[in-house]
Amino acid sequence: DTEVTQTPKHLVMGMTNKKSLKCEQHMGHRAMYWYKQKAKKPPELMFVYSYEKLSINESVPSRFSPECPNSSLLNLHLHALQPEDSALYLCASSQGSPGTPRQSGANVLTFGAGSRLTVL
Amino acid sequence: GQQVMQIPQYQHVQEGEDFTTYCNSSTTLSNIQWYKQRPGGHPVFLIQLVKSGEVKKQKRLTFQFGEAKKNSSLHITATQTTDVGTYFCAGRRTGGFKTIFGAGTRLFVKA
Numbered sequence: 001d002t003e004v005t006q007t008p009k010h011l012v013m014g015m016t017n018k019k020s021l022k023c024e025q026h027m028g029h030r031a032m033y034w035y036k037q038k039a040k041k042p043p044e045l046m047f048v049y050s051y052e053k054l055s056i057n058e059s060v061p062s063r064f065s066p067e068c069p070n071s072s073l074l075n076l077h078l079h080a081l082q083p084e085d086s087a088l089y090l091c092a093s094s095q096g097s098p099g100t101p102r103q104s105g106a107n108v109l110t111f112g113a114g115s116r117l118t119v120l
Numbered sequence: 121g122q123q124v125m126q127i128p129q130y131q132h133v134q135e136g137e138d139f140t141t142y143c144n145s146s147t148t149l150s151n152i153q154w155y156k157q158r159p160g161g162h163p164v165f166l167i168q169l170v171k172s173g174e175v176k177k178q179k180r181l182t183f184q185f186g187e188a189k190k191n192s193s194l195h196i197t198a199t200q201t202t203d204v205g206t207y208f209c210a211g212r213r214t215g216g217f218k219t220i221f222g223a224g225t226r227l228f229v230k231a
Binding site: 040041042043044045048055056090105107108109110111112113114 | 151153155161162163164165168208210212217218219220221222223224226
């Protein structure tokens, strides 16, 4: 299995709602990532989990709360979002942690199909 | 902080023409990766370059990593309509832990 699976594919929520995005991989990858992508822009790193521990938080607002229940699963809990948070949220995984030696392919990112979020 | 610039922002070509996108970093990179994102899709890994001056080929695609490890290019020979999409370079600076994406180049191919 060489896929990263994300659910839901589409999500519409109000500013007072609480929702979650889910991500799953069964490649034995040790690092998992959340990226945010606005239209016609590159993916923007939000969080990195390495060996199930949060290793990078790119100063993301607390209305986004990541969770890594185990090495295969990654969640992103959403609460009190703003309309400008509407975007494509991409989950990715890599074989090694971000600090893996450069020569290996261990930090190559495998992306999921994304969850397209609309905040009304 | 580390910046990765990518040009052009977009390019329109006639099918059969060649295409090149360029990536430049403000700092020396330990490696550079290239991804392709089809319209409505997600980024898909194409290749990783690690060594100074490295050149790799995948069919009609040629990837280069500069001698100073600060720049890279992707060249497509004889474009096809299936090449349509956005091509991103992504680099990690030497000693760094984060992969930073360039702004991407959107390729449009007219049949």
